[in-house]
Amino acid sequence: xxxxxxxxxxxxxxxxxxxxxxxxxxxxxxxxxxxxxxxxxxxxxxxxxxxxxxxxxxxxxxxxxxxxxxxxxxxxxxxxxxxxxxxxxxxxxxxxxxxxxxxxxxxxxxxxxxxxxxxxxxxxxxxxxxxxxxxxxxxxxxxxxxxxxxxxxxxxxxxxxxxxxxxxxxxxxxxxxxxxxxxxxxxxxxxxxxxxxxxxxxxxxxxxxxxxxxxxxxxxxxxxxxxxxxxxxxxxxxxxxxxxxxxxxxxxxxxxxxxxxxxxxxxxxxxxxxxxxxxxxxxxxxxxxxxxxxxxxxxxxxxxxxxxxxxxxxxxxxxxxx
Amino acid sequence: xxxxxxxxxxxxxxxxxxxxxxxxxxxxxxxxxxxxxxxxxxxxxxxxxxxxxxxxxxxxxxxxxxxxxxxxxxxxxxxxxxxxxxxxxxxxxxxxxxxxxxxxxxxxxxxxxxxxxxxxxxxxxxxxxxxxxxxxxxxxxxxxxxxxxxxxxxxxxxxxxxxxxxxxxxxxxxxxxxxxxxxxxxxxxxxxxxxxxxxxxxxxxxxxxxxxxxxxxxxxxxxxxxxxxxxxxxxxxxxxxxxxxxxxxxxxxxxxxxxxxxxxxxxxxxxxxxxxxxxxxxxxxxxxxxxxxxxxxxxxxxxxxxxxxxxxxxxxxxxxxxxxxxxxxxxxxxxxxxxxxxxxxxxxxxxxxxxxxxxxxxxxxxxxxxxxxxxxxxxxxxxxxxxxxxxxxxxxxxxxxxxxxxxxxxxxxxxxxxxxxxxxxxxxxxxxxxxxxxxxxxxxxxxxxxxxxxxxxxxxxxxxxxxxxxxxxxxxxxxxxxxxxxxxxxxxxxxxxxxxxxxxxxxxxxxxxxxxxxxxxxxxxxxxxxxxxxxxxxxxxxx
Numbered sequence: 001x002x003x004x005x006x007x008x009x010x011x012x013x014x015x016x017x018x019x020x021x022x023x024x025x026x027x028x029x030x031x032x033x034x035x036x037x038x039x040x041x042x043x044x045x046x047x048x049x050x051x052x053x054x055x056x057x058x059x060x061x062x063x064x065x066x067x068x069x070x071x072x073x074x075x076x077x078x079x080x081x082x083x084x085x086x087x088x089x090x091x092x093x094x095x096x097x098x099x100x101x102x103x104x105x106x107x108x109x110x111x112x113x114x115x116x117x118x119x120x121x122x123x124x125x126x127x128x129x130x131x132x133x134x135x136x137x138x139x140x141x142x143x144x145x146x147x148x149x150x151x152x153x154x155x156x157x158x159x160x161x162x163x164x165x166x167x168x169x170x171x172x173x174x175x176x177x178x179x180x181x182x183x184x185x186x187x188x189x190x191x192x193x194x195x196x197x198x199x200x201x202x203x204x205x206x207x208x209x210x211x212x213x214x215x216x217x218x219x220x221x222x223x224x225x226x227x228x229x230x231x232x233x234x235x236x237x238x239x240x241x242x243x244x245x246x247x248x249x250x251x252x253x254x255x256x257x258x259x260x261x262x263x264x265x266x267x268x269x270x271x272x273x274x275x276x277x278x279x280x281x282x283x284x285x286x287x288x289x290x291x292x293x294x295x296x297x298x299x300x301x302x303x304x305x306x307x308x309x310x311x312x313x314x315x316x317x318x319x320x321x322x
Numbered sequence: 323x324x325x326x327x328x329x330x331x332x333x334x335x336x337x338x339x340x341x342x343x344x345x346x347x348x349x350x351x352x353x354x355x356x357x358x359x360x361x362x363x364x365x366x367x368x369x370x371x372x373x374x375x376x377x378x379x380x381x382x383x384x385x386x387x388x389x390x391x392x393x394x395x396x397x398x399x400x401x402x403x404x405x406x407x408x409x410x411x412x413x414x415x416x417x418x419x420x421x422x423x424x425x426x427x428x429x430x431x432x433x434x435x436x437x438x439x440x441x442x443x444x445x446x447x448x449x450x451x452x453x454x455x456x457x458x459x460x461x462x463x464x465x466x467x468x469x470x471x472x473x474x475x476x477x478x479x480x481x482x483x484x485x486x487x488x489x490x491x492x493x494x495x496x497x498x499x500x501x502x503x504x505x506x507x508x509x510x511x512x513x514x515x516x517x518x519x520x521x522x523x524x525x526x527x528x529x530x531x532x533x534x535x536x537x538x539x540x541x542x543x544x545x546x547x548x549x550x551x552x553x554x555x556x557x558x559x560x561x562x563x564x565x566x567x568x569x570x571x572x573x574x575x576x577x578x579x580x581x582x583x584x585x586x587x588x589x590x591x592x593x594x595x596x597x598x599x600x601x602x603x604x605x606x607x608x609x610x611x612x613x614x615x616x617x618x619x620x621x622x623x624x625x626x627x628x629x630x631x632x633x634x635x636x637x638x639x640x641x642x643x644x645x646x647x648x649x650x651x652x653x654x655x656x657x658x659x660x661x662x663x664x665x666x667x668x669x670x671x672x673x674x675x676x677x678x679x680x681x682x683x684x685x686x687x688x689x690x691x692x693x694x695x696x697x698x699x700x701x702x703x704x705x706x707x708x709x710x711x712x713x714x715x716x717x718x719x720x721x722x723x724x725x726x727x728x729x730x731x732x733x734x735x736x737x738x739x740x741x742x743x744x745x746x747x748x749x750x751x752x753x754x755x756x757x758x759x760x761x762x763x764x765x766x767x768x769x770x771x772x773x774x775x776x777x778x779x780x781x782x783x784x785x786x787x788x789x790x791x792x793x794x795x796x797x798x799x800x801x802x803x804x805x806x807x808x809x810x811x812x813x814x815x816x817x818x819x820x821x822x823x824x825x826x827x828x829x830x831x832x833x834x835x836x837x838x839x840x841x842x843x844x845x846x847x848x849x850x851x852x853x854x855x856x857x858x859x860x861x862x863x864x865x
Contacts, residue, residue, distance in 0.1 A: 002864075003721035054696065087703050110537045130693035132535065139392060139687040150820040157812045165805055199755055202817060202825040206762065206832070209813035213766070213806040217773065220802035248769075248776040255718055255772075256765030259711035263761045266710060268703035270384070270696070271754050278762065 005254065006247040014242050014290055015235050015298065021291040029180055032187025039190045044197030047144050049101035049137035053116060054094065058126040061095040069119040075112070076100045085269040094130075094269070101137045147201040151182060154208050162212075166219055167303070173296035174215050177288040181211050184284055185277060199274040207281025210256070214249065215289040221245050222294075226302065234302060238294055253286045326852055334845050338736055341743035341838075344375050348742050354378055377746040380515060381531070382753035382827055385701050387694030388531035389539040392687045395500045395524045397493040399682035401434035401484055403596065403615065404492070408436055408456070408471070408482065410616050410655075415452050416440070423449045429479065434489075436482040443478040450475050453482060460487045496681045497524055503680050504528060504543050517751075521822075525687070536689035543684070550588035551622065554633040554645050557582055575641040582642045584635050589625045592638075594618025600668040601658060608668035609658045619655020627651040704757035711761050712738070719768055723775050726865050729850040730771040733842040737767050740838040741831065750834075753827030763835030769806070770843030773799040779865045788863040789855065796848060803840065811836050 045052050055061075061082045070078050077100040088094065097120075102112060113132060120127050135143075155175055163171035182204055189196050222241040229237055260279040267275055347354040350370070355378060357370035370376060383390055409428060416426045416438070424441020431437040440449055450473050457469035468487035475481065484492070501520055508516045508530060517529040533539050555569055561581055574580040594614045601611040614622055625634075626648050635645040636659060646659055716734065719727040741760060745752060778795030782788065814836065817829035 002724060003718070005722075056695070087699075110540070113537075128693070128695075129691075130696040131691060133690040133692075134536075134688065136685075136687040138394075146820050150816055153820070154813050154816045157816060158809055161809055161812060198821075198825055202755055202821065202828050205813050205817050206828075209810040209832070210766070212809040212813070213769070216805045216809055217802045220805055224798075244780070245776070248772050251722060251772045251776070252766065252769040255715045255768045256762065258714045258718060259761050259765035262711035262714060263704075263707040263758060266703060266707040267758070267761075268700055270700055271758055274755060275758055278758070 004247075005250050010243045010246055012239075012243060012246070014239055015294070018291075018295050018298065022295045025180055025288070025292050025295075028187065029183045032183045032190070035187050035190040039193070041186070041190055041196040042193040044195045044200075045098065045101075045133060045135045045140070046197040047140050047147075049135050049140040051099045051101075051113065051132070051134040053097045053099075053113070053129055054131040055097065055120060056128045056130050057093050057095075057124045058091045059093065059124055061093045062123070063095070065123045066095065066097065066120060069123045070097070070116060073112075073115055073119060075116070076102070083269050085272075087266060087268050101135075101140075143198060147198065150201060151204060151208070154205055155179065158208070158212055162216070162219075166223060169297050169300040169302050170219050170223075172300065173293040174212060174219070176296045177215055177293035178208050178211055180288050180292045181207050181281060181284050185281055188280060189277070194276065195273050197273075199271070200277055203274050203277030203281065206278050207285055210278075210282055211285030211288060214252070214285055215293045217248065218242060218245050218289055218294070222297075226304065230304065234304070235298060238298060242290055242294065249286060249289070253282055256282050326849060331849060334849055337841075338740070338846065341740035342736070344377065344743035344747050345739045345741075346374065347376050347378050348746060351378065375746070377749060379742060379745045380749060380751040381697070381701075382751045382756065383529055383531060383690070383692050383697075384754045385697045385704075385752065386531050387692050387697040388529065389533040389536040390688070390690040390692075391528045391536055391539055391543075392521070392689075393504075393526045393528065393543075393684040394687055395497050395526065396683040396685060397496045397524050398434065400492055400496050401489070404484065405434065405436045405482070406615060410619075411456055412436065412438065412453055412482065415456065416449060419445070419448060419452055431481075434484055438480045438482075439478055440480060441478075446475040446478070446480065449480050453480065460485070460491050493524060497526065499681050500684070501526055507543055508539075526684075527822075532694075535691040536686075537691075540686065540689075543680075550591045550637045552588045552635050552637050553585040553625075553629070554635050555583040555585060557633070557645065572635075572637060572640055572642050574645075575638070575643050582635055582645060584637070584642075588637075589634065590614060590618045590622045594621075598672045600665070600672045603658055608663040608665045610663070610668050610672045611658045612656065614655040616655065619653075622655065622657070623651065623653045626657075627653075700754050700757075704754065704761075708757065708761055708764070711764055715764055715768065719771075723865060725854075726775055726778075726847075726851065729847050729854070730768055730775070730843075732850060733771065733846040734764065734767055736846060737835075737838050737842040738764065740842065741834050744834050744838065745831070750830045751827050752831070755825065755828035756831040759828045759831035759835060763832065763839060767835065767839035767842070770799075770803045770840060771847055773802055774843065774847070775865050778863075782863060782865065788860055791863065792851060792855070796844075800844075803844070807836050807840050 063080050063082060066080050067078070070080075079098040081096050081098075083094040083096055085094070097116070099112075099116070113134070117129055155178055158178065159171050159175045162174045185204060185207060188194070189200065194200075218241060221244055222238060225237050225241050225244075229240070232240075257279065260275060260282065264272065264275045264279055347370070353369050354376050357367035358376055358378070360367040361376075366372075367376075413426060413428075416423055420426075422442070422445035424445065426441070427439045429437035429439050438449075440446065453473045454471075457471050457473075460468045460470050468485055470485055470488035472483045472485050473480065474483070497520060501518065504526060505516075505518050508518065508528070515531060517527065519527045521527045528539065528543070530539055533542075558580060561571065561573070569583055570586050571581050571583055574582065594617065596613050596615050598610055598612040601609050603609040630648050630650060633645045633647045636643045644659060712734075716731045719730050719734075721727070723730065738760065741763065744750075774795050777799040778791050781794040781798070782791035811833060814829045814833035818826055818833065821829055
């Protein structure tokens, strides 16, 4: 007996409400930008400079006591947060302390860190400092720049590759969908104030990678069907293509999600933000392949009347692997 | 029809076997690590057969704990020293021209330039011409044809600047020298697999596993190699001879068992040294030439003038490098160290001398300390997540595609083995996001198989016979597989180029995962299916 998530021969009309879905996507993008501008992103020290200290103690963390201990040190903005994780053992209490970049130095001086450590040790003698990370404002500025460059460069490279292999409409659709995925993910990060750091950028790029993977598979089928059904209206060809690849889409997203959820639950708190971003990206990437990328292609239309039929449909690079 | 030539089959299984053998050491991680340590310490390793590969996946700092530092070299520090060193030469040259230039006075100036006021402005042209004769051609690829200093004059002030080409060349030398010194410092401590890399123009990235904290690491790097020139009281004393106040006993670097009794107060210390180069003395023997800055030169000159015939010791980090006898008064701040050097030894000594002290200060831009317990927790969590994810995906695939799903599962397991094999082979570093990359690959690796299987399902509705369906399935799914993976690969490549640290680790596992999953999906599963097909000869296939 086979597990079948999707029945054979589905005939779902994906583009029935295309105005609505596309509208929702656009609204989500706008909302994300607004959230981003209004609430801002909860940048980690990678991007704003400063120091984070991760503590582990046997007795429960008392944020208030920690705060009192650190108040006297005049460190400026100090954020203390307790971390919970199902993988922790009973006597493992973890907190993260973030200290803003100090004015006078590039990275936090050893002296500041040791003062903090001494102060905390007075509160709880069993406390251990399992990681101390400090990034200077000079580097953090550069990291922001490289990060945005990386995202932009990926989009440009993909735009170019898809344009080579398909049509410019596909390329535009794919990149618009990626743009959508990135923006909406940033929106989620702004909304829930999840820490945004270098790993998040890696996650964004992974989302781009996954989403484009999904988009390209359906585009590929679409390209094939455009040659097969020369007179069928574009929207129907698209529906056929999406329906034909639907079981693959669900299978792949399914296995990937299974793996990611395992990591999300069991992988520990250190990479949870990172894994969360990717998991969310798989969901949104799957959605956007159909409802954003295809919609854009539908909007622009595709040239159907090729003077040299069949074999040379697409362009000169379209058949290099066939 | 479904045919794969025998040589291809052999090649595929050969590659798989090779990958698995390369991955094998990771299963016995601690044992192989100990073996590698023994081998690198020079002894024959035990506990691991030597005919097997012993490459391991390097664990990143976030997994094994350690310290990470990003330092910026204050390259401009060196300009000032250089300019100060130039002053005596300029002064001497201008003194000879006193008739036309008049009096000479050094003006205060900021780091990278030298300002001299001359008594008679009319002689400026002469002065400029004279000072220009000090210029040396710049030795670097980009600076070819340029000279190292630029001389100009306005009114009665003569200004000497370092040329742009010389600055670039100097920056490069400074960073390289700093890199060398840092490497030497850290190697001395003898930790395992430190990463010391230059990053960009003037930065150095230092990652050392197993160091307690970034602070400790800063101390190791920060200790300048103390070079000094000390008067020798006696040679050849024993280690535990008694030294009176103001004296110390130090061992010889290259003669084991030989100790020197030295005066503690140095004649000149290493900070005064500006350069050291391997050279030859007048008898053609290998030697090392060195140069002091003005104050060092004066002290050294005075001392040598008064102590001709006496030995003095060149001491580096509490070891006597050599103890030559002063032959003559050494004026001018440069001299040569002779001894029983081979050319190689003199080159090494020059390196040691130059490597003595960091040429410029370091600013630490980024410091990270990760405790070993945190790393161990992360590995544990990552391992469990990988196993759970793997099993869940295997079950899901088997339920969805039956026998074909099991073929895909075998390929998936081999895939993970191959990833570790390649990571071990290239000595890549596995980081926490890297583990996430592998888990993501486990999830996505089935994609290519799913594409093929779905296609076979479709084709089997129309195609004549199962063999044809399988063949068409593979053919038609290929373009989607290629396009989808190339685009993901592009992203991985960009991540690798622009990322650093853990992000880069992630891009490496992602890229390798793409390569191996395409290989396993296109070749291994196909080979499994074809092999099965040839044996079973099914009339009908169920995918």
